[in-house]
Amino acid sequence: MNRSVSRFLTGAVAAAASLTLAFSPAHAAEKKDFKVAWSIYVGWMPWGYATDTGIVKKWADKYGITIEVKQFNDYVESINQYTAGAFDAVTLTNMDALSIPAAGGVDTTAVIVGDYSNGNDAIILKGKDKLEDIKGQTVNLVEFSVSHYLLARALESVKLAEKDVKVVNTSDADMASAYATPDVTAVATWKPIVSTILESPDAKLVYDSSSIPGEIIDLMAANTEVLKDNPKFGKALAGIWYDTMKALAEDKAAKEHMAKASGTDVAGFDDQLKTTKLFATPADAIAFTTGADIKAKSELVSTFLFDKALLGKDAKSAGAIGIEFPDKSVFGEKGNVKLRFDATYMQAAADGKL
Amino acid sequence: MRLINIKPDRTWTFALAVLPFLALLVAYLMGSAMRLAENPNDKLLPGFGAMAEAVKHMALQPDPRSGIYLMWNDTLSSLSLLLTALAVSTLIALVVGILIGLLPLVGATFGPVVAVASMVPPLALLPILFIIMGLGDAAKIALIVIGTALKLVRDVALRVKDLPREQIIKAQTLGASTWQIGTRVVLPQMLPRLIDAVRLELGPAWLFLIAAEAIAADAGLGYRIFLVRRYLAMDVIIPYVIWITLLAFLMDLALRLLQQKAFPWFAGARAA
Numbered sequence: 313m314n315r316s317v318s319r320f321l322t323g324a325v326a327a328a329a330s331l332t333l334a335f336s337p338a339h340a341a342e343k344k345d346f347k348v349a350w351s352i353y354v355g356w357m358p359w360g361y362a363t364d365t366g367i368v369k370k371w372a373d374k375y376g377i378t379i380e381v382k383q384f385n386d387y388v389e390s391i392n393q394y395t396a397g398a399f400d401a402v403t404l405t406n407m408d409a410l411s412i413p414a415a416g417g418v419d420t421t422a423v424i425v426g427d428y429s430n431g432n433d434a435i436i437l438k439g440k441d442k443l444e445d446i447k448g449q450t451v452n453l454v455e456f457s458v459s460h461y462l463l464a465r466a467l468e469s470v471k472l473a474e475k476d477v478k479v480v481n482t483s484d485a486d487m488a489s490a491y492a493t494p495d496v497t498a499v500a501t502w503k504p505i506v507s508t509i510l511e512s513p514d515a516k517l518v519y520d521s522s523s524i525p526g527e528i529i530d531l532m533a534a535n536t537e538v539l540k541d542n543p544k545f546g547k548a549l550a551g552i553w554y555d556t557m558k559a560l561a562e563d564k565a566a567k568e569h570m571a572k573a574s575g576t577d578v579a580g581f582d583d584q585l586k587t588t589k590l591f592a593t594p595a596d597a598i599a600f601t602t603g604a605d606i607k608a609k610s611e612l613v614s615t616f617l618f619d620k621a622l623l624g625k626d627a628k629s630a631g632a633i634g635i636e637f638p639d640k641s642v643f644g645e646k647g648n649v650k651l652r653f654d655a656t657y658m659q660a661a662a663d664g665k666l
Numbered sequence: 667m668r669l670i671n672i673k674p675d676r677t678w679t680f681a682l683a684v685l686p687f688l689a690l691l692v693a694y695l696m697g698s699a700m701r702l703a704e705n706p707n708d709k710l711l712p713g714f715g716a717m718a719e720a721v722k723h724m725a726l727q728p729d730p731r732s733g734i735y736l737m738w739n740d741t742l743s744s745l746s747l748l749l750t751a752l753a754v755s756t757l758i759a760l761v762v763g764i765l766i767g768l769l770p771l772v773g774a775t776f777g778p779v780v781a782v783a784s785m786v787p788p789l790a791l792l793p794i795l796f797i798i799m800g801l802g803d804a805a806k807i808a809l810i811v812i813g814t815a816l817k818l819v820r821d822v823a824l825r826v827k828d829l830p831r832e833q834i835i836k837a838q839t840l841g842a843s844t845w846q847i848g849t850r851v852v853l854p855q856m857l858p859r860l861i862d863a864v865r866l867e868l869g870p871a872w873l874f875l876i877a878a879e880a881i882a883a884d885a886g887l888g889y890r891i892f893l894v895r896r897y898l899a900m901d902v903i904i905p906y907v908i909w910i911t912l913l914a915f916l917m918d919l920a921l922r923l924l925q926q927k928a929f930p931w932f933a934g935a936r937a938a
Contacts, residue, residue, distance in 0.1 A: 317681040324685055325692045392898050396710045411897045417707020452801070452882065456896045481893055482801065482882040489793055490882060495800045622897055624707070625723065 342541050347380045348532075348549075349390040350403040354503065354584035355427040355530040357570035358556040359383075359403065364569065367559075371551040375544040379552075394418075394535075401534035401549065405458055406651075407613050409533050411622040414633050414650035419536035421652040423546050424553050425601045429528040431587030433462045434506045434520035438497045443518040444470050446498055452482040452490055453500040458528045461616050463500045465527070466519040491515070503584045504576060522587065526600070527609045536652060550594070550657040551666045557592050594662035601655050602638045610635050610643055712901040720901040724890075736890070737909075743885040745913070747803060748875050751810035755871075756864055758815045763822025763860075764852055769844070777823070784816035789877055796882070806878040813874040814867040821863040826852055858929035865921050868914055876910075 350359040362368050363381040372379040382399070384390035394402035395413045401423065404412075413420045437445055443466060453459040460479070467473055477498070482490050487501045488508045499509065509515050521528055532549060539546050559566040571581035591597035600606065611630065617623050618630040627633070631644025638655040660666050674682055698711035712720075725737035765772045766780065788809055795812075799805040829852065837847050876888030883889035887910055894902045925932060 317677055321681055321685060321688065325689055327689075388896055392895070395898055415707070416709040416898055417705045454896075455893055478884070480801065480882060480884045481889060483880065486793065486796065486881050489797055490801055493797055493800045495802065625719070 343538075344376070345378045345380070346401070346538075346542075346545050347382065347399045348401045349382050349384055349394055349399040350532075351384045351387040351390050352574055353387070353403070353530070354432065354574065354581070354588050355590060356403040356532075357574050357581075358426075358553065358560060359532075360573050361559070361566055361569050362552050362556040365559075365566075367552050367555050371548040371555070374551070375548050377542075377544055377548065379545075379548060388412075397535075400538045400545065401532060403530065403532050406529040406531060406610065407458055407461055407617065409531060409651055410614065410633060410635070411456070411617050413533075415617075415622065415624045417650065419650050419652070420533045421536045421539050421546075421654050422531040422533045422601075423539070423549050423654065423657050424532040425591065425597045425653070425658070426530045426532060426553070427588050427590040428526045428530065428600075429458070429502075429521040429587070430525050430589040431520045431522035432506075432584065433458055433500070433502045433528060434517050435463060435466055435498070435500045436491075436506065436509055436515050437518050438491070439514045439516070440497075441516040441518065444472075446518070447472055447476050449498045450478045450480055450496075451498045451500060452480050452487065452496050454484050454487075455479060455481040456620060456622060457484075459500040459502065460620075461528070461613065462519070462521055462524070464616055464619075465524050465612075466500075469519075469523070503587065504574070504580065507580070507583060520587070525589065526605055527612060529606075529609075546657040547660060547666050550661045554594055554661045557590075561592055594658045597658050598655050598662060601653050601658070606653065607637055607641070607643060610637075614644065709898040709900055712904070716901040717905050720899070721905045724902060724905075737906075739885055740887045740890050740906075741909070741913070743883075743889075744875060744879070744887040747806050747886070748810065748871055751807045751875075752814065752864065752867075752871055754807070754811050755815035755818055755867070756860065758811070759818030759822050759863070760853075760856065760860060763819045764826055764848060764856060766819065767823035767826025768848055768852055773823070780816055780819050780823075784820055786812075788813035788874060792878065792881065801882040806875065806883075809878050810871050810874045814871050817870075818860070818863050818867060822856055822860060825856060825859045825863075829855060855935075858925050858932040858935075861921050861925045861929075865918050868917055868921075872910065872914055 348359070350356050352360075359381060360383060368379055368381055384393075387404075388408075390399075390402055391404050391408055391412045393399050394404075395416050395418050397418075403426075406422070409420055409422070435443070435446070435451075437443075437449070440446075446467070451463060453463060463477075463479070464474060467476065482499075484501065484505060487499060487505045490496050491499055491509045491512070501509070506517070506520075510517060532553065534546065534549070556566075560570070567581060568578055571578045574581060574584075576584075591600060614623070614633070614635070615630040618627060618632070621627075623630070623632045629644075632648065633651065634642045634644040634646055634649035636642050636649045636652040638653055642649055694711065695714075698713050701708040701711050702713060721737070725735060728734060729736050762776070762780075766777050767773065791812060792805075792809055795805045795808050799808055833851060834847060837851050842850070875886075876891070879886040879888030880892040887906055891903050891906050
């Protein structure tokens, strides 16, 4: 290769290198502008309502910050964006918080423990009404999602294991139409898909998350470092949330707004709320978050994720990723705490100190 | 000198070809190093070590749960769907395309319907296909066939019409029947052209395969990518994308070589 060619290549490569600045991760420090991602789910609809009705702006203004709330149509994409550093906070379940951001080394704090699934996730069989009948069947579900976890817990409860069924990964968007095809005989999914499927007369609900209360928890979680440098952000989130909870309880229009935004009517939304244990007041949420139960349940979830190799390839045990609880006790490795349940902001809301 | 007349010599041709690859590689490495310095567990831009490790797990060691080599199993599953579908498409294109192009009666009957049907976006049909054919392999093959066959049919039909009219007339004056003209004059000239058309449809075929696998599957290259996307395992996704690209490139290369070996006269025909 002649000299001018190699000089040309070196120069061009240097130019490309300067482009990589675009890939650089977000740095935590005190800042004024925050971004929050949420997706459509009964327990997270309040975020949409709070944005549309100015509750978000009210609290952001109070703390002299701005909060941009973005709705995602794709739940996993919203978590991936948060993990990549494009968002400061995201709505997600405790299980996904462990397997995506925490396993990806992004220290994450649950600012608000919003609700737990109490029947929202379900296993449905076609024409069979006993869970035991699932043996030998093909089960359509979103692999590695809370549905998969629910299936594992359901199988355990009747002394079966995952090898007794065949799991087929199926997109949640296509679950209802998949059920309509003859070769799909068993599905594990969540509401509102569950409600749609149960409309067909041969669909029998054989197991749901009310059998495992408090294990599938829906959170508003934020980047721990961002939160540490900007406690105002956490306070604003708590302020927004409990104002909205109050509106949901007292104002009929609020419920109508959320029902419409989730593509259903008030009756349909009530049906979803019925199977969601929503913590209406900060005191309820704190009682749950600081209770002893949550520790045992977190261990169950970690064990499932470890069995599925979702805690990272180097994970040696279910405790490879430490989970810290409000009393500062830790499940798993103390040196690698990446998920924290923190009642500070909910407590401030309860004490009226926001 | 005009820009259109500046041609790189051999070294420069090589350097210019390498350049974009090198630039991408360097940009990636730097971005990756920067993110990993910040957070050693970062999943977005894994280093090459992590990717090699992931490939080792996926391709060289059996999966502890199922005992199969996941990457080979995925490749086999995807390729068998893709190749079956492409074979069906090619056969349909050859037969229907020649009939439409050669026989005015068939052309008048089916030409317009094929032209209209080829405009239907195949992915929009996917939910319907899944309901009619179930979630198994049949629906996936059908999607690829629908997505590629109609365009191939139109292409072949147009190529048949491109044949010099004199050839067909001469064959008739020599006493050839319709069947003989179809099989002895048109068919041999269509085969190499069909290879060209299939090469261009490889991209769409992969696209449809991956889209179908993303919705419902238990193996396949697209299935794996959309599965591990759930926990942002870029160390698996990036090698898979490179692997798919390589497979597609090799298929393209194989078709080109087949064309050269089997129809050496075609290079001259194309230049003419």
